[in-house]
Amino acid sequence: MKKSNAIRKTSLITVAVTVIAVSDLSGVAMAQTEDSAIVQANNEVGIAITGNLTNYQESITPGPSDTESGWQPGFAVKGSYMGNPYGIHHLYAAVHYANSFGNIGYRGAVGGTPYNGTDSATFNRVVGRVGMGFNITVPGHLMMITPYIAGGYQGWNRNLQGPFGYKENYSAGLAGAGALFQYAVTPRFVVSGDAEILAVVGGGMTPHLFNGRLGSASFGTSAEEKVAAGIDYKMSDALHVYSDVGFTHFNYTGGSLALPGWREPLSSTNQLSMSLGLAYQF
Numbered sequence: 001m002k003k004s005n006a007i008r009k010t011s012l013i014t015v016a017v018t019v020i021a022v023s024d025l026s027g028v029a030m031a032q033t034e035d036s037a038i039v040q041a042n043n044e045v046g047i048a049i050t051g052n053l054t055n056y057q058e059s060i061t062p063g064p065s066d067t068e069s070g071w072q073p074g075f076a077v078k079g080s081y082m083g084n085p086y087g088i089h090h091l092y093a094a095v096h097y098a099n100s101f102g103n104i105g106y107r108g109a110v111g112g113t114p115y116n117g118t119d120s121a122t123f124n125r126v127v128g129r130v131g132m133g134f135n136i137t138v139p140g141h142l143m144m145i146t147p148y149i150a151g152g153y154q155g156w157n158r159n160l161q162g163p164f165g166y167k168e169n170y171s172a173g174l175a176g177a178g179a180l181f182q183y184a185v186t187p188r189f190v191v192s193g194d195a196e197i198l199a200v201v202g203g204g205m206t207p208h209l210f211n212g213r214l215g216s217a218s219f220g221t222s223a224e225e226k227v228a229a230g231i232d233y234k235m236s237d238a239l240h241v242y243s244d245v246g247f248t249h250f251n252y253t254g255g256s257l258a259l260p261g262w263r264e265p266l267s268s269t270n271q272l273s274m275s276l277g278l279a280y281q282f
Helices: 001-036 038-041
Strands: 044-059 067-083 091-110 113-131 134-138 139-161 166-182 189-208 224-236 239-252 267-282
Touching: 001 134, 001 239, 038 139, 038 166, 038 189, 038 224, 044 113, 044 239, 067 267, 091 139, 113 166, 139 189, 166 224, 189 239
Parallel strands: none
Antiparallel strands: 044 067, 044 267, 067 091, 091 113, 113 139, 134 139, 139 166, 166 189, 189 224, 224 239, 239 267
16 A cells, blocks of 8 residues: 555656646747747838839720839838737738839830830838747747738839820729748748738829829739748847848730720830848847
8 A cells, every 4th residue: 555655646647747748848839939039030121122013004996005114212111910919819900002113115106106215213112910920830940821802002113204294193902811831940030931912902003194184094804923032030039131022914905095095005014123231130
């Protein structure tokens, strides 16, 4: 009996120690996850210098069709948050604004005569996201995928120079979804891949010609696709350096203008963007 009691006591002590150890390890693992390099990279505000290559192509039959192409400098600002408010684990919210400006080459026609010129263009794009991050369990590796919904706005102020110059303003709303994948290479270095598909909604174009008699063209709904890859490196407790490259494609459906026989044609736009910036971790 005494021997049996001793065995029971030893077993109970062993179980208790095991439970405490597992609890401690789970707590440490959770703490590491909550304060991981990925979570840190998702709690920052930043500003970057950017370069943006635009290729624009209208579809006119018979041609010639207007095309535009060229690099522009610009800037971008961002802010993102990841936390556990109201018991929602790894809630993610982010906003990103990008602006590019400068001259790009224009090729088109005036009255059927080929004409080459310059567009002093400005592009604006702002997108907000809300999602939730999910850890990907791979021993020895820290990875996360964050599905999100997104919405925003984009605009293009087209300002053609020269004797046949005029202005046009393009704008559209954006709504859709995407997913952000992140991998912590080291406790300071995070790489990411991002893909999103957005509906281009409520779009339109207003030409500033003939004292406004052309009115505005309303666009139908189309699609916009974007893929991006990025890096984030923690330089100090609060300062990060980051960089990314992205590719965006979208169409504008075109639409009729107010005067008979005038319309904005179907067009396709491809944009390659690059950025390098500094961010503050909060």
